[in-house]
Amino acid sequence: MTCEPKKEIPVGLAPMAGFTDMIFRLMCAEGGADFCVTEMVSAAALCYRDGKTPALAERRRGEAPCAVQIFGHDPAQMAEAAEIVLDEICPSDGVGTPPAAIEINMGCPVKKIVKGGDGSALMREPVLASKIVRAVSDATAARGVPLWVKIRAGWDKNSVNAPEFAAALADAGATRITVHGRTRDQMYAPSSDNGVIRRVREALDPSVEVFGNGDVTSGEDAARMIKETGCDGVLVGRAALGDPWIFGEIKDFLSGGDCEVRRPTKEDRIGAALRLLHELCEEKGEGVGVRESRARVGHLIRGIRGSAAARWAVNRAVTEEEFEKILTDLLDQTGKGREE
Ligand SMILES: Cc1cc2nc3c(=O)[nH]c(=O)nc-3n(C[C@H](O)[C@H](O)[C@H](O)COP(=O)(O)O)c2cc1C
Secondary structure (H helix, E strand, C coil): CCCCCCCCCCCCEEECCCCHHHHHHHHHHCCCCCCEEEEEEHHHHHCCCCCCCCCHHHCCCCCCCCEEEEECCCHHHHHHHHHHHHHHHHHHHHCCCCCCCEEECCCCCCHHHHHCHHHHHHHHHHHHHHHHHHHHHHHHHHHCCCCEEEEEECCCCCCCCCHHHHHHHHHHHCCCEEEEEEEECCCHHHCCCCCHHHHHHHHCCCCCCCEEECCCHHHHHHHHHHHHCCEEEECHHHHHHHCCCHHHHHHHHHHCCCCCCCCCCCCCCHHHHHHHHHHHHHCCCCHHHHHHHHHHHHHHHHHCHHHHHHHHHHHCCCCHHHHHHHHHHHCCCCCCCCCC
């Protein structure tokens, strides 16, 4: 495949609960991400003043422009949550300016979320979904902040309604629709459908942005998505978990750079893993920091010779020091173990 298209297309980090916190978003910004989205934040928890929730919506200086994603199903509560983010959290976080957008989650497929009528359950409730967007857009428009909505193709293969659903949300005030080209029933397999993203792009006025998401793991994937859908931007999810540098590679490819794929080195990966471990321990304390680092470090070191044994070991590490030693030993290992 050639390096086309050459038009500047934003490439951002998709929201991922448990992963896209401030620490990881900063790494992705350094790796070339044009924008990021926070983990999903419960509107109910914000409104009930749960003490730990506001931290999920905070940003850090140096991050790429970042949208704050909220989930819920009650229009008034969603609007209040957006106001809390914009009026209370953002003025006092490390950035102090409004986020790039408020994003509403209408795509999460997880049972616990859809059972409560949230996430992708809203794709079966288009009237309610439009009411939510209208209520939140009153809050965001009054503060000059864009309103994004993230959706799926539909609920299941018999109800693929993304184009008309997105059109109704745009009428209600959404300024960007991000489409993950799978239904709720598909969860994360089989592969994402670019056709539905194209149909959403065709259904909306050009003034409303349509961003594509699903299975982008390289510059070629991103170029294919843009070519097949006409989307205005691309989001990368799982492929960034082990490779926060992927954004720079994709953008290089899209801008017709040298098209050489620059893979991060073992030192880059283990350096990022150590940084994540130390920052999580500093922010959350050693116990939580070590526990939360396990899966996340697992993604970053995957593929390095000896990483299977290291992943096994970090799952049993209790202290930050033990964890660090496993990673530095992996760095010192040369040629031992299989490539994984
Ligand atoms: C662990 C994990 C957590 C996720 N959390 C969220 C979330 O909080 N909000 C959301 O809209 N999507 C969430 N998603 C979906 C992703 O944003 C994205 O739509 C999906 O992974 C498809 O993109 P990909 O193929 O590039 O990974 C999550 C996905 C994963 C794997």
